[in-house]
Amino acid sequence: MSATPNSPNTPSLGVSGPNTPATPSTPVPRIERPKSVKCVVVGDGAVGKVGKTCILHVYANNTFPEEYIPTVFENYSTSVIVEGKSVNLGLWDTADYDRLRPLSYPGTNVFLLCFSIIAPSSFENVTKKWIGEIRQFSGEHVPILLIGTKKDLGNDPEITEMLLSKGHAPITPAQGELLKKEIGAVKYMECSALHNVGVKEVFNEAIRTSLYGVTRRRIKATCSIL
Template sequence: MTSNEPIKRKLVIVGDGACGKTCLLTVFHLGRFPKEYVPTVFEHCVAEIRIDGRYVSLSLWDTAGQEEYERLRPMAYPHTNVALVAYAIDSPDSLENVTTKWIDEVRRECPGCPVVLVGCKQDLREEGLARGEPASKYVSTQQGDEVAQQIDANRHVECSALTGHQVDKVFEYATRAALFSGALGYGKKREGKESSSGCCIVL
């Protein structure tokens, strides 16, 4: 690899269905919030990111959280360099599932892979609390921090795809973590072809 060639890394995002994974990726690589919710089966995009003066070609792999896609999801894991484990801030159950389901799957499929815990839909908590809704309806920052420590995540980041708050931070932290992993990543090679589309992002 020459100095002008980007460093190749792969990111996979997992979490409950409708927790905000696809919206987060869409806002990051397309710069717009999706108008309607369409459940993901498999989506893959390659984003070129400049970070600390280095270009990184980051493959972004979206996955389905629904149970009916349990057998398909492992196909996304081979050669992963960093995993985003997502939950919805307006759904405490989705954070609980991080500890009871998602982190176990990531550790099983990609032992040693760095993890960034991502709280999506931060704007809903702010709006709800402003309306006087009970705080127990939402995941607090402290609760997310505690789970991040419990699962040994590299980072915990709260964000809002709708407002764009901290979306770039999520991928900055993820890319930095990915750069410390080996070029081949983690996880076993599985059968199947990879396809990609391109986009360019500068951090």
């Protein structure tokens, strides 16, 4: 198809010739691409199960999985609005296999490092295993949120009695705060996947931390899934 010159009745496109006075053109609005956030969830599986897969399932589907779900949650992507801006949020679960798990780490923007409030071994493994692995494969710059899961069971009398009989006790918020400082995490938070308490807040904080960094993480931004 050949281009045809403008006729006298053809509207100008804002391009001037050598003898034509320049006419102001309307600036084309710049389209801002949505930012992307990769959020990886880590923590004990098997014996010290922290329920990280359930947390992801509840956030993605807004319901607790009553039936069996696979140990590893399929990677999930959704659009989230943060302070009026669109964000592509990618959620990554991690495998229990030590050789495979680090394959999920490259490109991570924020980690959720989880332990169960009623599983002291998972709390101990934050320093014994997880923080070292994260720093080894992702460096020192990626922010970490420390998450205490199964908050609803922390005050359960039967579970407390069972733990006390073994010389343990549920992990307290004060212990979580101390561990946060020890490992250099951005923040300590607690949640319950079973009752969907604090789950959305955990991921909202992860998004804000990734986008704005540590110094602005306390901005009261609203995050909503599209």
